[in-house]
Amino acid sequence: MKMVRHSTLLSRAEELLTHDPFTLADAKALEELEELASGEEGLLIAEIWESAQGIADDEARLYMSGLR
Numbered sequence: 001m002k003m004v005r006h007s008t009l010l011s012r013a014e015e016l017l018t019h020d021p022f023t024l025a026d027a028k029a030l031e032e033l034e035e036l037a038s039g040e041e042g043l044l045i046a047e048i049w050e051s052a053q054g055i056a057d058d059e060a061r062l063y064m065s066g067l068r
Helices: 002-016 024-036 039-053 058-067
Strands: none
Touching (some): 024 039
């Protein structure tokens, strides 16, 4: 059961990276997914977070910079 949850959270996080631009709503959704994740899954989603900063619009980038 945990593997299904793991896969689902990670795939949802990866799907957010397809949004161009990556918006404030996307940043908040990714933040929520990261909070739900644990262990390796959390680390993988944290890496996605760093990638998202490169495609974020100004509002999302400002929000994200205040969280890290």
